[in-house]
Amino acid sequence: MLKKQHWAIPITLVFLLMGILFSLQFQAQNRISSELSMQKTENLIAMVRDLSEKRQKLASEIVDLNGNLRTQMKSVQDESELFISLNEELTKIQTVTGANTLEGPGLEILIDKQMPILYVDIIHIVNELWASGAEAIAINDYRITQDTSIFYAENEQNMSITVDNNNLTYPIIIKAIGDPNNLDKGLTMPGGIMDNLSLYRAYPIISKVDLLTIKGRNRSFMYYFLNEYKPAEKPADTASPALKT
């Protein structure tokens, strides 16, 4: 009988410990997982919404492109029709390359010299604006494109934020064309960029604008290393270890 009691206590202890360890392990894995099934319901709903919107835009894109393709195929002789089609395509792409001046509703964000805002904050604001569906952005009339660098420069007196190596003068005004409400929501959502900045007592002034104009970029895209890549008949997997999709 004494021997049996000897058994019982260690075993219960071991089981208890195992239970706790098990669950702790489970919990640790839970919290950092990027698996969809481990995400919060509200985040999943947000993803469904974004994906549905994207699907719709892709469908419109396919319609546009098919239209262009049809025109190109049938009207080899019709110069004016070809011109219209090519021009339409070009205009659309120029929204991305920043070649043309655009107008539309959107948001204006004003940053004063007194506000403790760093170049990193500007990067985050711009990124958040793209995430909220901005279609064009300019900072103090410097158009933002895929190769725009946002950085800083310092001399003896002070440090200034730069956009493509141009010093920004205050007040800094960021303009974004897009749905004003969505853009505003993106910046001001709880835990978002504005919340974050308020911790440093920086309160950029956001105003919704019915019509704002964003100028085309005034410099051309320079490239020295890049070449168009046309895959051979068979995808050249061996050409470079760089491409991982």
Place this chain on the structure above:
Amino acid sequence: MSRKWLVPITIVCIISGFFLSFQLKVQANNNNTNPLSQKNTNLVMLINDLEEEIKNQENIIEQIRNDLSNLENRPLPGNLPELQGQLKDARIIAGLTSVIGKGIVITIDDNSDGLKNNPQDDPNKYIIHYAHILSIVSELKVGNAEAISVNGQRLITNSEIRCVGNVILINTTRIAPPFTISAIGSPKHLAEIVTNGELDIMKSTNYPVTLEEFDEVIIPAYKSDLQFRYAKPVKEEDE
């Protein structure tokens, strides 16, 4: 008699152990992360379906864009060749073509060893956040990168880098660790900037990080839409 003791006690202990831990878990987690909830299962299925459909759409778009650019390369009459040339350049600049060139490839990954050794620590200190990627990408732009992709997602002007919960998204597409950031540009220049910047910070906090220079880095085309509903081009006469 002693056997009668043993069985109930072990059962009770197991159960109470589970209860205790369950309680802990509920308190630690936000209450609506329940992988088993029916609603979430449905949402995940919906997301998977949407992603599948989007992938097909993007393949179609890539195909049509290729056909279009091939077709538009043919000799055309009048003043159309000038427009053709502009369009060809614009496509490359916008990121609608695959490109190749000298450059660097960076990989970054979650610090899973660190987390394993410090299981009580905040896991957020060991995983890659969108901000890490955003910093590296911004530095590459300062280094005059001519094209950048992250896990095969080409970054164009309007590309966002963000997270929803623990999921990182670029071009509204989910990407997961390890992250491969490819950039075309001067390999020396690009490497110098990132190794003195974000990569150095990440290394010092023990994230697994690699950087390699290549003579040929291939960066895929942007396959998504260019649909703009708010921005309208201003006629040149009005400027």
